Amino acid sequence: MEKVRIAVVGLxxxxxxxxxxxxxxxxxxxxxxxxxxxxxxxxxxQKTYDIPAGYTDYDQMIDQEELDAVAIITNVQxxxxxxxxxxxxxxxxxCEKPLSLDWQECKEIERAVEENNTKIFTLGFxxxxxxxxxxxxxxxxAGEIGKPIIFKSTSLDGVSVIEELFExxxxxxFHPWFFEMGIHDCDLSCWFLNSEVECAxxxxxAYVKPEFADYEDYDNGLxxxxxxxxxxxxxxxxxxxxxxxxxxxxxxxxxxxxxxxxPRRNRLQIxxxxxxxxxxxxxxxxxxEDAFYLEMCDFIDCVLTGRKPEITVYDGTKSxxxxxxxxxxxxxxxxxxxxx
Numbered sequence: 298m299e300k301v302r303i304a305v306v307g308l309x310x311x312x313x314x315x316x317x318x319x320x321x322x323x324x325x326x327x328x329x330x331x332x333x334x335x336x337x338x339x340x341x342x343q344k345t346y347d348i349p350a351g352y353t354d355y356d357q358m359i360d361q362e363e364l365d366a367v368a369i370i371t372n373v374q375x376x377x378x379x380x381x382x383x384x385x386x387x388x389x390x391x392c393e394k395p396l397s398l399d400w401q402e403c404k405e406i407e408r409a410v411e412e413n414n415t416k417i418f419t420l421g422f423x424x425x426x427x428x429x430x431x432x433x434x435x436x437x438x439a440g441e442i443g444k445p446i447i448f449k450s451t452s453l454d455g456v457s458v459i460e461e462l463f464e465x466x467x468x469x470x471f472h473p474w475f476f477e478m479g480i481h482d483c484d485l486s487c488w489f490l491n492s493e494v495e496c497a498x499x500x501x502x503a504y505v506k507p508e509f510a511d512y513e514d515y516d517n518g519l520x521x522x523x524x525x526x527x528x529x530x531x532x533x534x535x536x537x538x539x540x541x542x543x544x545x546x547x548x549x550x551x552x553x554x555x556x557x558x559x560p561r562r563n564r565l566q567i568x569x570x571x572x573x574x575x576x577x578x579x580x581x582x583x584x585x586e587d588a589f590y591l592e593m594c595d596f597i598d599c600v601l602t603g604r605k606p607e608i609t610v611y612d613g614t615k616s617x618x619x620x621x622x623x624x625x626x627x628x629x630x631x632x633x634x635x636x637x
Contacts (some may be wrong), residue, residue: 301326301389301600304377306355306365306543307371308333311393311589313581315368318590319597320346328599330362353381359386366417366600368593369393377402384413388418391596393421395480396613399470400621400637403614409608417599419606420613422484424543426591429556430485433547437489441492442549448489449531449546450482450595455579459506459516466512473514475499475624476617479534483619484612486532491546492524494619496634499627505537513628518621530622540577541584560584 301327305316312333330350332341340352352358356385359367359382366389369379373395383390390410395605397403411417424430430626437445454462465471475483487493500519503509506516517535545556562576562583578584599606618637 298365298601299325301365301597302329302363303327303366303368303597304330304362305368305370305391306331306332306336306358308338309370310368310582312368313342314589315370315593316346316348316584318340318367318593320348320588323567323594323597325601326593328397329364330358331356337588356382358474359383359388365386366390366596368596370421373398373472374469377406380382380406380418381409384409384416384418387413387416389417389596389600391419391421391593391615394484394613395418395476395620396610396616397617398476400617403610403617407610407614418594419599419608420610421589421592422481422608422612422616423585423588423592424481424485424609425488426486426587426595427585428591430545430588433554433556434489434547436554437541437547437549441552442547442554443551445490445528445547446497447529447531447546447548449487449548450485451533451542451544451633452478452482453533453535453542454581455540455577456505456537459536463506463508466509466514466553473512474516474534474536475520475532475627476620479518479520479532479623480616480620482532482534483623484524484616485545486530486619487612487615489545490524490528490530492526492528493615493637494530494622494635495523495525496632497522497530497619497622498632499623500625500630501535515627517523518623518627520626522619522623533583540579541581542577544585551629557633599607 332352343351367390501518518533521531542560547554567574
């Protein structure tokens with residue numbers, strides 16, 4: 298196989314970003330088909346990126362196209378059925394996070410992936426491919442900070458987009474924030490601490506946009522989780538920051554690593570009218586574009602070489618188990634033991 302023939306399903310902003318990377322920056326891959334429920338969007342993407350085939354019917358695309366792989370960049374409610382069908386078609390699969398919002402669906406996906414075990418399956422936990430997060434793990438594995446015992450993660454969207462986030466929550470495009478944003482923090486907690494959640498307490502509220510509470514959601518949620526190996530994870534997710542702010546800290550027995558403690562857009566500092574200021578990041582794609590590119594490079598390399606990806610279907614299940622525990626703890630305002 299000289300080039301991976303891949304189809305991209307889901308043509309929102311993130312789907313288009315992956316297409317741009319695959320078509321323009323990853324020479325060993327070629328997007329041969331795209332699929333979305335919106336026909337006009339399919340035609341627009343085909344024209345913009347010179348893609349030969351476009352579909353509004355996923356089953357038809359799988360049946361008619363000669364594919365090596367599929368990238369599923371759709372709403373999480375569709376993941377289960379799309380993955381199962383791709384496994385039955387013996388395709389390599391890249392799927393955006395979360396794997397599912399339903400634990401039983403995760404287990405069904407696990408079984409399908411196991412039956413399709415000659416093919417690659419991985420998930421889009423792109424923060425692991427961010428150069429700063431990747432270097433932090435490299436240093437941890439080298440023993441530089443000893444054994445990781447505490448992980449602190451902050452994932453905040455800017456208040457400037459809170460109305461957009463609420464509108465998406467109302468129509469079901471987004472989900473409670475421990476799932477939507479916090480799934481990354483849950484994945485990193487399990488990854489950096491090399492464990493799974495045991496129990497958690499969570500608090501917070503819909504302080505700036507009270508209407509979120511009508512949808513079992515919150516504009517700030519904070520959780521403290523005990524992991525099964527005795528380590529601790531602290532997670533803060535929210536939608537009311539001055540700018541997009543994603544920060545992480547890993548405390549070990551011999552040292553500490555911090556990532557992005559100040560969410561700088563660049564190295565510019567503004568000295569004016571008695572203050573010193575720096576610009577923050579507003580658009581998450583700006584912050585994570587390199588990570589999105591690197592995760593897709595890794596997937597294509599795995600397909601071509603047969604190398605097993607580090608992120609597996611089981612990481613999708615583990616991260617959901619933690620997110621379910623955190624959200625339940627928030628809703629019930631009590632210490633909750635993981636049911637998994």
